[in-house]
Amino acid sequence: MPNYDFRCKKCDHKFSSRVSYEGKDAVTCPKCDGKSEQIFTGFLYAKSAGSTTGAGGGCSSSNCSGCSGC
């Protein structure tokens, strides 16, 4: 199951959660239980780095075009 990063819209708390693709729209903040939205920092970093050796990677496929599913 992929690990997504989220930010709480209510208290601005940032956290990571392992959820299904469908479930990431219903993730709530572990602190205040507020609605949270997905953030894409790791996503962008991995793309601009152009390397598979970065921390938090996990996708080693050269055919990968953004790690949205792997």
Ligand SMILES: [Zn+2]
């Ligand atoms: Zn919160």
